[in-house]
Amino acid sequence: MKILSADDDKDLLALIAFTLSQAGYLVVKASDGTQALRAFEAEGPDLVILDINMPGATGFQVCEQIRTKSRVPVMMLTVRGEEEDLVRALELGADDYLSKPFSPRTLLARVKALLRRAGMENTAPLAAGRIQLDVDEHTVQVGSNQPLRLTKLELRLLQMLIANAGHTVSSDRLLMQVWGHKGSGDRQLLKQLVHRLRQKIEIDPAAPQMLQTAPGAGYKLVVE
């Protein structure tokens, strides 16, 4: 599940990103309105969190732009007491809002509620190239083969790779997203998991076509 968060307050942005990452979401950051729009195009997030006051383009403008081409859930961040901002945001098609300051717990609760309401909770039709992932059933289908069962960890790993298909994802990031922590001994876990996943999805696990290694950096899913 990919979330785009845009805010010019670096500290707040970091806090948001941290909170959501911990909860297993993939977070894409933007620090102004134009960046946010570009990131929206490039990443195709499942949910967008926009600060209203941003250089480049305000949250309103970004929201309006997004709404011209997508119904993705949008959450607006407002300063407490600015009621007219709120009304305007909702009129522009925002789905929820959050008044600053807010607690991480609150943010998480609202994000979850929003995703649930949007029906995105489990049912993102995740696919990349010849790979089709069914998160509900815990299965992948490669090409037109028989669907394969995946374990919880394999699913999470593949989910992260698909969410970033075509780009390499650093080992640290994967460790973080799949296990929620990162230690020195955890390199082995990732090696293992990658190996197991390759056994399942690659034609020839010894010569990986899809799940490729980026030496020294991480792994990536190549799509044609």
Next chain:
Amino acid sequence: MKILSADDDKDLLALIAFTLSQAGYLVVKASDGTQALRAFEAEGPDLVILDINMPGATGFQVCEQIRTKSRVPVMMLTVRGEEEDLVRALELGADDYLSKPFSPRTLLARVKALLRRAGMENTAPLAAGRIQLDVDEHTVQVGSNQPLRLTKLELRLLQMLIANAGHTVSSDRLLMQVWGHKGSGDRQLLKQLVHRLRQKIEIDPAAPQMLQTAPGAGYKLVVE
């Protein structure tokens, strides 16, 4: 479909009642917390809408009381900006919230979504494949066999599975829907319940045809 709406603001209450009535729901009104609880007992609504600030008993208290004996969907009405209220409401078992002011259209959309999620929307006879469920009588009929009596929990479980027939429902969600809570020890409850239900509805309970396990994910009802 019966909806209980509690709010001490007469105008808002009337608006809610009007909106929902127009949409074909039967609305029961209450203007304070104690009335709400009494009405809940007397009427057994399919959904409850609670204002947080009410004389008599707050929405929190009412929600808490209701949750001790029912898993009926509860929607909370909050004043915007009161994040703490929200978190508390969700923790107490509320299923959704709506910040005032809201548009009638929004209210209706949320109510529908909630009912759908709870599997209550199906007024049609609950059936899937060879299974026919009679919610009033607490019975199932499989194929043309003798109708079987189900217990309360078995009924709810089967209801949820039928509402999502063909799709895997996660254990967490089943736990939530059937018991209304989710704890670590509750894994066992679900195992048990599934086992007992299989004994009743499967031809060969050791090799389930209908109520199948999706390892690591949950359970699903397969329909041909």
Next chain:
DNA sequence: TGACGTTATAACCGTTTTGTAACCCGGCGA
């Protein structure tokens, strides 16, 4: 109250999934 059906809790078993360690191998600089 006591019997009965229902629901909760616990223990056991075989299987799958996950964690840990060791070893292998090719590349690279000393």
Next chain:
DNA sequence: TCGCCGGGTTACAAAACGGTTATAACGTCA
């Protein structure tokens, strides 16, 4: 050439999972 490093592979132990059975707690109704 040697030894080290990063990544792949193999092997095995630990933990989690799902099914099953047994038993205790609970509720209801005569």
